[in-house]
Amino acid sequence: MFLVNSFLKGGGGGGGGGGGGGGGGTAMRILGGVISAISEAAAQYNPEPPDMEVSATELMNILNKVVTRHPDLKTDGFGIDTCRSMVAVMDSDTTGKLGFEEFKYLWNNIKRWQAIYKQFDTDRSGTICSSELPGAFEAAGFHLNEHLYNMIIRRYSDESGNMDFDNFISCLVRLDAMFRAFKSLDKDGTGQIQVNIQEWLQLTMYS
Structure with missing residues (x-):
């Protein structure tokens, strides 16, 4: 589910505070079509497994x-x-x-x-x-x-x-x-x- 939540959050899954900017934007552009299709409910599923x-x-x-x-x-x-x-x-x-x-x-x-x-x-x-x-x-x-x-x-x-x-x-x-x-x-x-x-x-x- 980490993979799915990464789609919804624009990438940058589990790192520290400073790495979100450019990488997140790139991921959003690549995954935009997929993100818009996935239910908001799916993003709330927990726990997240430690894989992609x-x-x-x-x-x-x-x-x-x-x-x-x-x-x-x-x-x-x-x-x-x-x-x-x-x-x-x-x-x-x-x-x-x-x-x-x-x-x-x-x-x-x-x-x-x-x-x-x-x-x-x-x-x-x-x-x-x-x-x-x-x-x-x-x-x-x-x-x-x-x-x-x-x-x-x-x-x-x-x-x-x-x-x-x-x-x-x-x-x-x-x-x-x-x-x-x-x-x-x-x-x-x-x-x-x-x-x-x-x-x-x-x-x-x-x-």
């Missing part, structure tokens, strides 16, 4: 404090297992936490996907129904076949086929990570990859 990364528990607290400010989004809240999965698929260096660039990338995606979620919730139910889902995913940049949509609905939607906000975000985080992982392995751009058992297990188990 965001854990699954910290991510859960941030997201749940933010969604409480949006009553139009139907959600049961972000659970710890969901946040562990989100951290895992974003955690490129397998530290178990999100570093600066990883968190910034995730946060920018969440902002964009939240806007898409609201746009395609045409009946204002607070959820995305099965008929609204393909349009929402295509707007997010993911073009899937009908079989994949049906699989996603069974995995992330309720019995009526409605997907709430936390499941929508969780699904898109995983989908985005899987696309990026595939592209990194598809060196020749053929649309096909070969993986050995260890690579396959690494892709599927830590996610």
Whole structure:
């Protein structure tokens, strides 16, 4: 959470009194877009861990404090297992936490996907129904076949086929990570990859 609070405070996390001037201004310019998006509530979370990364528990607290400010989004809240999965698929260096660039990338995606979620919730139910889902995913940049949509609905939607906000975000985080992982392995751009058992297990188990 030190990382998140550093965004909100303009850098200069724990040093003495004299170091705040130029460094803080530079950090504010670099992080301005991220700062404006993060909830004030997230800045009040304590205690701060002595590192520059965001854990699954910290991510859960941030997201749940933010969604409480949006009553139009139907959600049961972000659970710890969901946040562990989100951290895992974003955690490129397998530290178990999100570093600066990883968190910034995730946060920018969440902002964009939240806007898409609201746009395609045409009946204002607070959820995305099965008929609204393909349009929402295509707007997010993911073009899937009908079989994949049906699989996603069974995995992330309720019995009526409605997907709430936390499941929508969780699904898109995983989908985005899987696309990026595939592209990194598809060196020749053929649309096909070969993986050995260890690579396959690494892709599927830590996610």
